[in-house]
Amino acid sequence: MKETRSRKRGNHAYYRILAGLFAVLFLVFFVLNLVLPDRTLSVREKRMLTAFPAPQLDRVLEGNYSNDFEDYASDQIPFREFFTDLKVYADSLAGRNESQGVYRGRDGYLIEKMETPDDVVVGRTVDAMRGFAELFPLPQQMILVPNAVSVLKDKLPLWAPTADQNAFAERVAEALDGSGIGFKDLRDTLQIAGLDGVPLYYRTDHHWTTDAALACAPAVLETLGRSFTAKGALLPVTAQFSGSLSAKSGLGVRERDTISVWQPEDEPVILVTDSAGKRASLYSWDGLNGSDPYTVFLGGNEGLVRIETDRIGAGRLLVFKDSYFNCFLPFLLDSFETVDIVDPRYYSGDLLMLMRQNEYDQILYFYNINTFSADTSLALVLGEAVEQAGRK
Amino acid sequence: MNRRRFRSLFPYLLTSVLLIALAAGFLLSRRPVTGADVSDPAGRVYVSEAGERSAAEAQSQIRAARKSASSAGPTAEPSGTAAPPPTEPVPTETLPTAPPETVPPETGPAETGPAGSDSEPRTDAPPESPAETTADPEPPTEPESSAAPAPTTSPGPSPETILASLQEQIRTLNIDLFTPDELASIRRRFDGAVFTGDSMAQGLVSFELFDENHVKFQRGASVGEFDPQIQAAIDTLPDYFIFFTGCNNVSTYINDPTEYYRQFVSRIEWVKRALPDTEIYVICMLPASDRFIQYENYHVARSPEYDAQLKLVCQDTGVHYVDCHWMVRQELYLEDGLHFNLAFYTVLIKFLAIEMGL
16 A cells, blocks of 8 residues: 555656656747757758748738748757757668668769659650751760669669669650650760769769769760860868768768869850850859759859850850759860850850850750759740740 | 665666767767868868959959950941940941930941841831941030930931931831840840939839849839839949939929939949949939829929939039930820830930930
């Protein structure tokens, strides 16, 4: 009898402590939330954090205010990084190796999976390319860069489901057959380079490395009818790169990659013109210290960038590209006088006018498979130009 | 007793051991994995030398290379003495070269190169379309402030012919808009030019005559209020810097045209300092429509006063004043009565090309 009572009492204490701790935790976090200043930017997640939502009557009445406030509270919770780490750790204990479409692969590689491509979307893009090639029968090439998900297949978790990039590249090649657009798949080149120990992809980012781009430079320039003879070295510019895959998935947040840039021995004089003005460098060193260090290449993605070099008479190239091209660009500059770079995702200009204004010698499409397989903007931009020309 | 005690504590012990193990695992998972053996906190170990070269240096080096290539090669490319040529060599033109109007007739005839291939003349330009591809489209000239066309001996459609045609078009209100080829040619010729101003300059973008790289505007701004845009325009390292502002200035500097004068002079001096080799053009202050003055804002009726100040600004700073009053017709205003329509802008740009000798 006595024992049970004491036991009960002990349990009472236990519950009391538990409830007390719980209340104290609430209180501590509440006070910390009030006291600590709000942060605006999450460097790790590469995004702006939600700011305090000013209460507005209509938002409150619509019932949206509580959502806004919830976003704010979860973004501004103290020790946010600690808690995200805790969650990732808990997930890893539970054997979860995929988050937001990103696999935690072997050797610290984060690998973005490829969604099954929509044939309608890709068909539209290819049709637009064919139409554009009919309109402007210039020499043109299409370069497809496979992603880590197919080149680094051995680093994927066992039986990780993902679409087949080889088959996709073959389908694109077939669809382009007879259109006058040359097709080059860089898979073999990359695989051979990988066997030579070239680090092909960043571990925390979805891009390929400058090393991989260098390995592919001779093959790409050959398809453009040039040869890659430039001598130079890859120089690391940061060893603190934490890329987009890590930001997206919350995995591998402590991993760091190294970004290198190509420093040719005989460097062409370069003038870069974009919406921000003119620069003499391809690299944005401010971008290196910013939230996405990959923007060191060309300062990120712009609708239209013009590069002029002092290689007079070397030819004028028009490129439609995604961000994989940004680190490849330096390898082209010895062989062209002008390179105009259109990123259809951000391009709002008049492509037909651009073609009229400039006399390009060649057109290059440069995409990675993941982006190309889901891209709708290239079809839009090309289609608009074709349609406009037809209307005239 | 001890044993029983132990038994009752056992779950707690087990839990704490588990928790400690989990915490240790968590802490280990949080340690930096990869070698950040770079001393610089930013991790940067190398900075390209190319980053040290200024854009202006690069531009002049590339131009020099082009110039030497073109003098060596068979194809002539534009080059300039007073002002460097447009950024890219462009062989085809629709309109003929016209030297700025104050050039004495015997010194400034434009030479013509091979005829344009992709260009077709419109009715405003006489049928033949000589191309301006050779040297000196822009001989050194004294800055001037009159808008009268200069006599030239340029072969092909002379600036007077074009001007007469434009004036005729304005008179009859039967204005030829740009064909795509003409527009391409105009854009090429204005490639080295940048416009800056208020909504008047914005019209150039709205009507898709030029892209935003060539027009830096701030809607509703008076001359003291778009310094960031002026800076952006300077950053494009233009050969021609064109101010295009409207009646906002009247409202901002109301009853104080002298302040307007002072502000404008300081902006022009700034551009001159930043871009010593750049030709500066100032488009006159165009009046608002009669109905706008009558029904919306009678202050802007005073715009001629301010325009006179603007003319003075140009005289005193020695930059080109472009008088466009002759092309103002009530029919060419937009609905708002303050801005102009595409037809007006078309004439304006064609006229500007003559004025600037492009």
